[in-house]
Amino acid sequence: MTSTVVTTTKSTERSVTLAEQVRSGNVRAVSRLITLLESQDPDGIEGLRLLASDTRPRIVIGVTGYPGAGKSTLINALLCAYRRQESKVAVLAVDVSSAMTGGALLGDRIRMQEHALDSGVYIRSMATRGNHGGLARTTDAAKLVLEAAGYDVVLIETVGVGQNEADIMNISPTVLAVVAPGLGDEVQAMKAGLLELAHIIVVNKADHPDADRTVRDLREWCATVIATVATTGEGLSELLAAIAAHQRTRGMANAHQRFE
Numbered sequence: 001m002t003s004t005v006v007t008t009t010k011s012t013e014r015s016v017t018l019a020e021q022v023r024s025g026n027v028r029a030v031s032r033l034i035t036l037l038e039s040q041d042p043d044g045i046e047g048l049r050l051l052a053s054d055t056r057p058r059i060v061i062g063v064t065g066y067p068g069a070g071k072s073t074l075i076n077a078l079l080c081a082y083r084r085q086e087s088k089v090a091v092l093a094v095d096v097s098s099a100m101t102g103g104a105l106l107g108d109r110i111r112m113q114e115h116a117l118d119s120g121v122y123i124r125s126m127a128t129r130g131n132h133g134g135l136a137r138t139t140d141a142a143k144l145v146l147e148a149a150g151y152d153v154v155l156i157e158t159v160g161v162g163q164n165e166a167d168i169m170n171i172s173p174t175v176l177a178v179v180a181p182g183l184g185d186e187v188q189a190m191k192a193g194l195l196e197l198a199h200i201i202v203v204n205k206a207d208h209p210d211a212d213r214t215v216r217d218l219r220e221w222c223a224t225v226i227a228t229v230a231t232t233g234e235g236l237s238e239l240l241a242a243i244a245a246h247q248r249t250r251g252m253a254n255a256h257q258r259f260e
């Protein structure tokens with residue numbers, strides 16, 4: 001793939017510089033460009049346009065599910081697994097819950113701190129600011145920036161409440177719905193909603209006694225149901241294999257060759 005920047009009369013010095021810095025993997029430039037895109041700054045939009053031809057197939061995984069199901073813990077486990085394979089990994093935490101709970105975002109930041117010194121990991125929270133369509137657009141733009149910056153894996157966390165997750169899941173070729181066992185009514189509600197969007201259902205907290213029953217129940221709905229204990233890594237290799245298999249069916253074999 002060529003790395004020549006195709007400029008136009010619209011290309012300001014700032015947008016060209018930002019695009020070049022992002023392409024070289026400069027983390028500050030990645031953050032700056034995503035911030036500009038969040039506020040729909042013209043230089044940001046032009047910077048993204050300059051990068052658009054540089055994006056190549058990556059592993060993009062959307063992770064959704066009800067609050068507390070273990071999405072962040074699972075993402076952290078996936079992040080560690082992909083890092084062990086020497087992939088650069090980015091996490092976009094789409095914060096639809098902070099307006100309701102006030103604290104989830106901070107909690108995620110604290111858990112993710114162990115990666116603060118790892119230059120192969122980029123973690124970014126994005127707030128909805130009550131703008132559904134805008135959020136999906138910005139998340140998609142951020143994903144393109146991360147792809148251009150050379151991240152091999154992009155993990156997108158969102159809470160499965162409301163319309164946001166449906167929008168965001170359109171951006172991710174592979175969607176995981178994370179379910180905790182024994183939720184009863186919540187699982188019933190999810191069946192009518194986000195479980196239909198998911199390619200892989202993860203029954204996390206499989207250390208819970210109700211896990212087997214939940215797995216059996218959900219297998220009637222989805223061909224791929226994987227039980228995990230995100231806190232210990234149990235079931236993670238099965239999940240990685242299921243993700244690789246799904247992305248292969250979506251014609252993303254190149255992105256996965258190195259993960260076999």
Ligand SMILES: Nc1nc2c(ncn2[C@@H]2O[C@H](COP(=O)(O)OP(=O)(O)OP(=O)(O)O)[C@@H](O)[C@H]2O)c(=O)[nH]1
Nearest residue numbers: 066067068069070071072073104204205229230231
């Ligand atoms: N027993 C058990 N606890 C788990 C497991 N995975 C996560 N947890 C715990 O469940 C709690 C919630 O986990 P999170 O990863 O924050 O869940 P989340 O879905 O990201 O939560 P929100 O972002 O707030 O919606 C934490 O206390 C985790 O340590 C698991 O497999 N087994």
Ligand SMILES: [Mg+2]
Nearest residue numbers: 071072108157
């Ligand atoms: Mg979380």
